Amino acid sequence: MLAIEKISLRLGQFELNRVSFEVEKGEYFVLLGMSGSGKSVLLQVIAGLIPAGEGGVFLNGREITGEKVQKRGVGLVFQDAALFPNMNVYENIAYPLKARKRGRREIEKEVHELARLTGVDQLLKRSTVNLSGGEKQRVALARALALKPECLLLDEPLSSLDAQLRHELRSLLRKLNHNGQTIIHVTHDYEEAVLLAQRIGVIEGGTVVQQGTPSEVFQHPRSEFVARFTGIRNFFSGTLLDGAGTSRKFRINDIEFFLLSDEPPGEGFIVVRAEDIILSESMARSSAVNNFRGVVTERIPARMGTEVVVDIGIRMAVVLSDESAGSLGLEEGREIWISFKASALKFIRK
Amino acid sequence: MTGFQPMKLLFLFLGGLVLLFIVAPLAGIYLATSPSEFMETATHREVAGSIWLTLWTSMLATVLFGVAAIPFSWILARRKFPLKRVVSAIIDIPIVIPGSAAGIAILGFVARDSVLGRIGSSMGISFVGNTPGIIVAMAFVSIPFLINAARDGFAAVPEKLEKAALNLGASPARVFLTISIPLAWRAILSGFIMMWARGMSEFGAVVIVAYHPMTTPVLIWERFTSYGLSYARPVTVVFITVCLLFFVILRTVSSKFENAGD
Known part of the structure; x- marks a missing residue:
């Protein structure tokens, strides 16, 4: 028009x-x-x-x-x-x-x-x-x-x-x-x-x-x-589920994330900054409640450090320093755990 | 701050001197004129007639030439064009040349054998030695004050508002009348007052173009050269009083306008 x-x-x-x-x-x-x-x-x-x-x-x-x-x-x-x-x-x-x-x-x-x-x-x-x-x-x-x-x-x-x-x-x-x-x-x-x-x-x-x-x-x-x-490589649409209090779940296909939100349940988006995600060799015992095992599908040099894409059913981008990327040996096809806190997820209503 | 005290005192002292310099001569002639003398002069036919003449010619000069000058001021404020600085300088010429020189120039311009003089006389208007000549002389020396004030006023109107009005479907003429002029109104009004005051007080240009009919500045000069200071003083006092009165009234009215606009 x-x-x-x-x-x-x-x-x-x-x-x-x-x-x-x-x-x-x-x-x-x-x-x-x-x-x-x-x-x-x-x-x-x-x-x-x-x-x-x-x-x-x-x-x-x-x-x-x-x-x-x-x-x-x-x-x-x-x-x-x-x-x-x-x-x-x-x-x-x-x-x-x-x-x-x-x-x-x-x-x-x-x-x-x-x-x-x-x-x-x-x-x-x-x-x-x-x-x-x-x-x-x-x-x-x-x-x-x-x-x-x-x-x-x-x-x-x-x-x-x-x-x-x-x-x-x-x-x-x-x-x-x-x-x-x-x-x-x-x-x-x-x-x-x-x-x-x-x-x-x-x-x-x-x-x-x-x-x-x-x-x-x-x-x-x-x-x-x-x-x-x-600034938001990790941007997914899905559904915020009902739940008690502010500790809630967000579902994308059959993957569920924990997050904090006081919004009513319904369709929306979640955003996770790539810098807020931690990679580890095995499931970390930490305060992070979102832990998933995935496969490295891409490793790209970024302006600051390295960007790694991990497939956990959905593709999540993670940014880490070159040193960390080197010590973890993040070549494509490697299995790795990702984790992030519930508070790192941001929900945006549709 | 104490270090600045002597400077502050000096500035106050200098300011006081300047103020005294303006007020003292005026106060002097007022003190030298008795109330009965004042009343007698104010009601004198020749004096009252000349004051009236001065008031209406200067007002007409302001309105006639001012109306034409306002769109021009807008162009000066908004548009870029070649030689704009030259044009701005030309506008200021009447301020920087002596009134008598302006009078001589105008005389050549409106004399009976000039183009304008011939056009005028074909319509039954004679400039030299007549009120149209007085009006032209007053307008010539005073128009820069209006143009400059209005130009600054238009320049202070956010251009975005004019753009917004255009975008809302208003024609340029409509934008000018409903946005530009109302928002520049304070500056335009104060420009009108300045132009009018300047035209009213003009002596040099007016006396050369038209000795008669006598405007008050010419009358004061005539009385002074023919009869001396004591004879010229009462007229002077009456004229200053009238000027101040009008000036104060117009200032008050225009400041009311301003407050209403807020």
Whole structure:
């Protein structure tokens, strides 16, 4: 539906280099990259606020690269919301409707509907100046939605919020997406990507180095950058089982992990940092409750030390120092025990 | 901190001197003018007429030329173009040249045999020795104050807000009227006040383009050269009072605006 084709651009310290990706109608696409990777610039290029140097932007098959900003039909939500300080919340949300010369009645109805959807209906008469970060983002979302955008572009919408507000806003974004809204969301936070994305594009040095579903990208990073940046080679989907207290089990096929969680049971992901896993020749008697026997299937030199992939029914990546790797003699095909603590597992709800 | 005390005292002393330097001459002429003298002068037809003339011509100069200058200020704040520094320097020229020199230049520009003079007279407008000439002279010397203030005001508006408005479907003109101007309004208003005050107080340029009808600065000068200091002083006091009064009122109104905008 929205296609970016070979966009190249130099702008001060930012550089985009033949960036291409496509987003389907109704899809939630997350562009993941470090700050300074050019992802915000890319959003502004799509919105037409920065002219594309080379390449094109296509919306529903029609090229909009040179289209006027105000005619594009893509709504951009800035990182700091960019609310108009000279207008109250109502006027902010009504702004795109007034620009389209809608009738007063229609505007009023629409603003109230959007305010209800985004949960700011109690704030309509408030000045935008002293809203909280979360409220500002919601108002900015409502305002962008008033445009009825074909595609919604979000620039780090959760970065300035605390954990609780992030959770609430994520639910709102998911709801919007479920209602059919196509969304492109840029972030530097892999958790946001895991939690929201149907597909992820990883952007590095101004170019998209990998794209795919979250499991494709996290489990099979195509470059060391992706592996290091996402930092989560061990990323698996499965089910959190019911259990008493915070000591729980997570099942992937017929493998069960122990972990600590107070989340309700259900589908989700687990993440284990490769650095948190210990390898040993025999089952270690330690405080680690997760112990599995597996076979070394790969040994790869990593930027810091050695990465070893051990197949225990699922393939788990382990990072260890070159010295340890040498003394354990980790050639491919060798049987080895892996162990890690319950607290090393992180559960992320779907 | 005690080491800095002598410096603080010195600074206070110097500041006091500067303040005294400004206040003393003004206080002097006020003290030398009796209330009855003041009232008599203020109600004198010639004086009242000239003050009124000065007020409305300077106000009209500010509004007419100011409105045209505001979009230009926005361009100066937002756009990059070749020779921008030269253009900015040109705008400041009226500030750095003497008023009389400005007057001579304007006189050549609006004289009856000039292009502008001929266009004017074909529409029944005569500049030299008339109020249109006064307005042009006042605008010439005072317009940099508005342009510079408005430019700084526009530059202080986050460009992101203008971009956001465009993205929300507003035309550039709509963005200018609903975002840029309201957010730069304080600076624009203070620019208007500065321009108006500067135009009102102009003597050199105005006296060359139009000796008659007499604006108050010209009247003060005429009374001084014809009759001496004691005759010029009451008019001076009345005019300063009117200027200060308007200045205070406008400042108050504009600061109310500012507070309402917060």
